[in-house]
Amino acid sequence: MVILMVASFGGHFIQLKRLYHQVERQAPEGQVMFKFITTEDDVVVDNEQALCFTNVHRGSGWKAIIASLKQAFGKLKTINPDVVISTGALPGLMVCFMAKLMRKKVIWVDSMANYQQLSFSGRLAKFFCDVCLTQWEHLAENDKRVTYWGKVL
Amino acid sequence: MIFITVGTQLPFDRLLEYFSDWQKNAGYTGKVVAQVGIGSRFTSNQVEMVETLTSEQYYQWFSQAEGVVSHAGMGSILSCLDYGKRGVFLPRQYTLNEHRNDHQLDTATAFKEKYPTLTFCADKQAFFIAMDALIDAENNTVSPISPQLNDELGRNIADYLGFKGKLK
Numbered sequence: 638m639v640i641l642m643v644a645s646f647g648g649h650f651i652q653l654k655r656l657y658h659q660v661e662r663q664a665p666e667g668q669v670m671f672k673f674i675t676t677e678d679d680v681v682v683d684n685e686q687a688l689c690f691t692n693v694h695r696g697s698g699w700k701a702i703i704a705s706l707k708q709a710f711g712k713l714k715t716i717n718p719d720v721v722i723s724t725g726a727l728p729g730l731m732v733c734f735m736a737k738l739m740r741k742k743v744i745w746v747d748s749m750a751n752y753q754q755l756s757f758s759g760r761l762a763k764f765f766c767d768v769c770l771t772q773w774e775h776l777a778e779n780d781k782r783v784t785y786w787g788k789v790l
Numbered sequence: 791m792i793f794i795t796v797g798t799q800l801p802f803d804r805l806l807e808y809f810s811d812w813q814k815n816a817g818y819t820g821k822v823v824a825q826v827g828i829g830s831r832f833t834s835n836q837v838e839m840v841e842t843l844t845s846e847q848y849y850q851w852f853s854q855a856e857g858v859v860s861h862a863g864m865g866s867i868l869s870c871l872d873y874g875k876r877g878v879f880l881p882r883q884y885t886l887n888e889h890r891n892d893h894q895l896d897t898a899t900a901f902k903e904k905y906p907t908l909t910f911c912a913d914k915q916a917f918f919i920a921m922d923a924l925i926d927a928e929n930n931t932v933s934p935i936s937p938q939l940n941d942e943l944g945r946n947i948a949d950y951l952g953f954k955g956k957l958k
Contacts, residue, residue: 638951638957640951645798646798647797647798647799647863647865648797648798648863648864648865648866648868649864649865650865651864651865651868651869652864652865652868655868656943656944656947658944659941659943659944659945659947660944660947660948661944662941662944663941663944663945663947663948663953664948664953665953665954665957668957669953669957677844677845679844680845694799694890695890696890720951722947742951744947744950746943748864749864749897749900750863750864750893750894750896750897751893751896751897752893752896752897752899752900753893753896753899754896756893757890757891768950770943772943773900786942786943786946786947787940787941787942787943787944787945787946788940788942788943789868789943790868790871790935790940
């Protein structure tokens, strides 16, 4: 099984690395391969070089969003993962959306920063991801599309 | 050494100005290194400044620091816990054009008083008080919080993906 983990560089990626360590510890030896995408060059996780993805945010405009989806398509073709997991933000959402169109299994883990409501990306992710997770119990209580399975902390 | 960080996305000059005012006020003469973000207009000859840092540089300063001063970003919060550092946090505010929304105020609410080593400040006065306390506590060591302690999330994802069965 190939698991692709995607997050913007910074706090999102710090959460992704913690999540990776949690998931990796559960993986049966030699049967799960992890790949990474972030928005910075030369990032290495456990000797695995992360692929670099262009950063986009809400103010980037439609052209950048479309270019980002195209880039996501290219990366997904190359990596060919079975599962995509993202901790955000918008670049992660782009990869998750394209991955879903390509019929991959997709898990969104909303950032721990979002304590009162899901992030902008998370509020979109919950409509198409296989699992949309919040890291705060109370945010999963009144939304059947959102689940709480634990935290990266 | 105090390490100041404003995160990867946007500058946060209000934090740097508060710090600079406190530094003058308190007569703090220790080394200060600040990651100020691209587009910052903050100037000071009492603070060593860099716009951005690689992961390695970030952790290098982080592990050397006696105290961390930061925006209320998850990366800084988690790194303080990982590295056993005291942290003083000022949330970015949407109304002051410091971020795209007010999620950092929410993060501050979530983490406020959860860890005795992390202080979240609502205003300049609270920031000054927190900085004085940070300096007073400089020589008391903090134990890092191991991320290995909790893996509920990892186990749930592993179950969902069927790690226990046969994988392709």
